[in-house]
Amino acid sequence: MSTDRGFYCLVALQGEGKLVGKNFDDIxxxxxKSAFIPTTxxxxxxxxxxxxxxxxICxxxxxxxN
Structure with missing residues (x-):
């Protein structure tokens, strides 16, 4: 997923899974359910x-x- 537009909220519409990364435990x-995904x-x-x-959906x- 691209973070070019900044942070976003990831919402699961169906199924189940996990967010997997090097710097955090599996979520x-x-x-x-939803998860906040920071730009960093x-x-x-x-x-x-x-x-x-x-x-x-993101x-x-x-x-x-301006």
Whole structure:
């Protein structure tokens, strides 16, 4: 996932899995749960750990123009 637009909220729509990275313990995520992804987190994966496909959506903050 790109962090070019800054931080975002990752929301699991279906399935179950985990966020896996070098600098933190695995974080379980499943349908209905969300995780805040800071801009500084650049090396992680979303891994499906269930029997069915996992679907997630990334919610970015709006772009503010001056």
């Amino acid at each position: 379980p995520i499943k349908r209905g 987190l650049d090396d992680y994966e979303i891994v499906n750990s269930g029997q069915s496909p996992m679907e997630v 919610c970015y903050p709006p772009t503010v123009e």
